[in-house]
Amino acid sequence: MNxxxxxxxxxxxxxxxxxxxxxxxxxxxxxxxEEARRAEEALRLEQLRHRIATRELRSSxxxxxxxxxxxxxxxxxxxxxxxxxxTTTWSADQIRQVVPAIATALGLLLAVxxxxxxxxxxx
Amino acid sequence: xxxxNRRDQAIAALLPQYRRKVxxxxxxxxxNRDAAEDVTQDVFIKIWRALPSYDxxxxxxxxxxxxxxxTSLSALRARRSxxxxxxxxxxxxxxxxxxxxxxxxxxxxGALMRLVNQLPGKQRQVVMLFYMQEQSHEEVSAxxxxxxxxxxxxxxxxRQRLGDSV
Numbered sequence: 412m413n414x415x416x417x418x419x420x421x422x423x424x425x426x427x428x429x430x431x432x433x434x435x436x437x438x439x440x441x442x443x444x445e446e447a448r449r450a451e452e453a454l455r456l457e458q459l460r461h462r463i464a465t466r467e468l469r470s471s472x473x474x475x476x477x478x479x480x481x482x483x484x485x486x487x488x489x490x491x492x493x494x495x496x497x498t499t500t501w502s503a504d505q506i507r508q509v510v511p512a513i514a515t516a517l518g519l520l521l522a523v524x525x526x527x528x529x530x531x532x533x534x
Numbered sequence: 535x536x537x538x539n540r541r542d543q544a545i546a547a548l549l550p551q552y553r554r555k556v557x558x559x560x561x562x563x564x565x566n567r568d569a570a571e572d573v574t575q576d577v578f579i580k581i582w583r584a585l586p587s588y589d590x591x592x593x594x595x596x597x598x599x600x601x602x603x604x605t606s607l608s609a610l611r612a613r614r615s616x617x618x619x620x621x622x623x624x625x626x627x628x629x630x631x632x633x634x635x636x637x638x639x640x641x642x643x644g645a646l647m648r649l650v651n652q653l654p655g656k657q658r659q660v661v662m663l664f665y666m667q668e669q670s671h672e673e674v675s676a677x678x679x680x681x682x683x684x685x686x687x688x689x690x691x692x693r694q695r696l697g698d699s700v
Contacts, residue, residue: 414697415669417646422665427557427571432549435575439545439582 477528541585556602558666559677562659563606573609577602599677649699657692
């Protein structure tokens, strides 16, 4: 027997085991199930993200609408007149005492506006 | 689901055509039947996963062999510390197969297997694949991504070395 024949006899029969295809099929089915689970999870997360984004968008739109409705030329005019009145009638010391309280009150008003305005609107 | 069906059909068509080739290529790297079978399974799972993104730029066989080579090298790196010079299971198989012939032939086959295992890496791979794959230089060249001339040279050197030893 020459070298070629011996080598061919040694390697030509080398193959996978008989149950190879069945085992591969089993693994593929597991992969399919896992892929479906991952897709479902991704869909659920995407829906959650969409809900949060929609809610945030709606809330910011509401805040902008309320701001636009209440901060207009008339309210700015009234504010300017009130400021003018205060600066002309009150002394500098009196103003210094009151300004922090007014600023705090305005800040609080702006902060609670998104919560309060929808409630007021419902009434 | 339709995509899954198409992928399943594609795998069913590829399996008989490439199973033995992928296994042979993996075996030529790993020299262990269990490890080569595991890699073959991993390769087909990878193919199944990547089929939707296969764009046909490279031929199917080039793509499959590239996946096999990469997966085999990763597996080889992972088990490098345990790597043995020869697969004891295949050695046992060689002995069992030879039992039906003669003790002399068994000794011959075992000794030849040991000699092949002692060849330098690329020569050993070329010899294994050449005699596994119906002695086609082209197929071995595609599997190992090396020019046909190199395959022929490596095979010639390996034969010379084996011839001297046998």
